[in-house]
Amino acid sequence: MVMNDEGQLYTIEGITAGVIMLVTAFTIFNSGLVYTPGDAHISDMQIQQLGYDALQMMDTPADSSPLYESPLAKMIQGNHGDQFKIEFNDYLKKHTGTTEIVDSLEFNATVFNRDGDTPHSYQFSNSTMYETSQLTREPAISVTRYVWITGRPFASGYDTGNQLVLLEVLIWRR
Amino acid sequence: MDAIRRIKDEDAILSIDFLAGFTIFILSLIMVISLVPGVLAGIQSDNIDYDAVAYRTSVILVEDPGAPDNPSWDLMGPYDMEHKADIQRLGLAVSKDTPNILSREKVDKFFNNNLDSGFTFDADDYRDKVIFGELTYLYNISLRLDAESESYYAEGGDVVPTFQYGYMRRLVKVKEPSVAEVKFTSDYIGDLNRTVTNISSDFSVKIPYDVLMDRSVNPAYRIDPQSEPLKINLSNMYSNLSEMDIQSMKFTGMKIYKSLDDGSMIDIPGLYPFENDTYSLTVDGQPYSADGSIPPKSVVPNSTIEMVLYPPLPFSNEITSSLNVNFSFSYEFENSNVTHQYLSGMHQYDYTANVKQPNLADGVMEVVIW
Structure with missing residues (x-):
């Protein structure tokens, strides 16, 4: 009955064309890995949590004494950056033996305090290879904690009396 | 007479075949588009998901006292095995105000350290009460105390694969009794x-x-x-x-x-x-x-x-x-x-x-x- 077939599709061609187009669309959507911002932050989050945990553990007194008796407060009070280096390193390295820990974390700790109306900061402690690893390092993660100390660790650049100082530790993989 | 005969030139007329094919295609395309959000979810790497689950699990274990909390779930004795379903979360913290400070009693119960106590947890309990999620995750939960040479492992855990797993390490203190x-x-x-x-x-x-x-x-x-x-x-x-x-x-x-x-x-x-x-x-x-x-x-x-x-x-x-x-x-x-x-x-x-x-x-x- 149909005298002229121009411009017509038959069922089988229609289905074939549909399937081809669908396969193409599906392939396009399914190929290629889309990196979401979350991806990059997961490993940061692990180091950050570890850093926060380590500072919290160091700022927990052994008995029910006030917080200024914690090991961390005493280290800042006595300006014992060397002790901080050893203990903080120990905490970062701790593991149960289930997985292999890559022991390549470096850190640099800074204390921020007030001297009258002037904010003041000084380098409190750092890891052994912190200088040489600066060039090749991955982006650093910052963890902070307010630490309660009862007096000035040294005479200049510090308020007297009870105060909170901010300890900031930058941690990175070398 | 019927319509076909009257139309001499049939160019640009849609046939029933084309309509059928096009309808099938459109229907399928609608289905595919409705699947797109799911397809995109699949594009995200599995790592993200596992890390998030590991993080959530570690937070429940380390920062949460668990539920029920008062009286605490760890007071259940061997006679309470039938009430094990009442435990909603197996948090190990001493209280909600003391994150990272774990209770020795809860640690012992969680890791089945006193097997003769008769009150034990198995893989299903860990999945239901700590890991959560609808998938059946494999897990390895371990705790090591500085003073002890052996680590504790949660029952039913598997050997950790070499890649593609979610991971979280938490530093804790365990409160030993007086x-x-x-x-x-x-x-x-x-x-x-x-x-x-x-x-x-x-x-x-x-x-x-x-x-x-x-x-x-x-x-x-x-x-x-x-x-x-x-x-x-x-x-x-x-x-x-x-x-x-x-x-x-x-x-x-x-x-x-x-x-x-x-x-x-x-x-x-x-x-x-x-x-x-x-x-x-x-x-x-x-x-x-x-x-x-x-x-x-x-x-x-x-x-x-x-x-x-x-x-x-x-x-x-x-x-x-x-x-x-x-x-x-x-x-x-x-x-x-x-x-x-x-x-x-x-x-x-x-x-x-x-x-x-x-x-x-x-x-x-x-x-x-x-």
Whole structure:
């Protein structure tokens, strides 16, 4: 009955064309890995949590004494950056033996305090290879904690009396 | 006549075949587009998902006291196995105010450290109450304390694969229970007239609940008779006795008394076998029954009597009440011409130097999910 077939599709061609187009669309959507911002932050989050945990553990007194008796407060009070280096390193390295820990974390700790109306900061402690690893390092993660100390660790650049100082530790993989 | 015949030129006319094909295509395309959000979700790498689950699991374990919390889930005994479903979350923290401080009791329960207690968790429990999520995740949860050489592993965990897993490492402290290590100073010595050659006497340890459950003490350091065991160690009992004239000193039994509001004491009955839900009692490492069924035990200079009171301690929900644990001894002395000495007095279980306070032991927990 149909005298002229121009411009017509038959069922089988229609289905074939549909399937081809669908396969193409599906392939396009399914190929290629889309990196979401979350991806990059997961490993940061692990180091950050570890850093926060380590500072919290160091700022927990052994008995029910006030917080200024914690090991961390005493280290800042006595300006014992060397002790901080050893203990903080120990905490970062701790593991149960289930997985292999890559022991390549470096850190640099800074204390921020007030001297009258002037904010003041000084380098409190750092890891052994912190200088040489600066060039090749991955982006650093910052963890902070307010630490309660009862007096000035040294005479200049510090308020007297009870105060909170901010300890900031930058941690990175070398 | 019909319409077809009248139309001579059929160009640009849609046939039924094309309509059918196009409809199928459009329907399928709609289906595919509706699937796109799901397709995109699949594009995200699996790592993200696992890391998030590992993080969530570690937060529940380390920062949450679990549910139910009051009374705590870890007080369930072997008789409560059928109520295991009542546990909603297996958090290990001492309280919600003390993140990263874990309770020793909860740690032992969670890692099935006391297998003979009869109350155990299996892989399904861990998936339902800690890991959550609708997928059946594989896991490896471990805890290592600095003071111990072996790590604890959660039952049913698998060996960690070499890649593609979610990981979280948390630093913790485990709150170890307190111990009253009684040192027998001269305060705990009674004098006996030289003409009398034998005596039976009690040495008691007082556990004042109102002193212990002091809300002003941080839960991380609080001695909590409702959720922690209390230990009493008696040793070096001869250290201040003039032992020259003691012919024999015997441990004859132990009784627990509850103080009443008027100050009087009543004996708590029915606690006699040496090991029960309430306490365990050992003399020189050997189980000792306090009901008199075992003959009195000789006490020599290096003898030790150890007692553990299990939580919740009797009547510890009555916050103003207190408990006295009385250790009974009988003595026989030589008929010598000196004043005889025996153990007497009361040792208070409190926050002073009388008691070795709860110790926070450093440790690390690793949570691996895949």
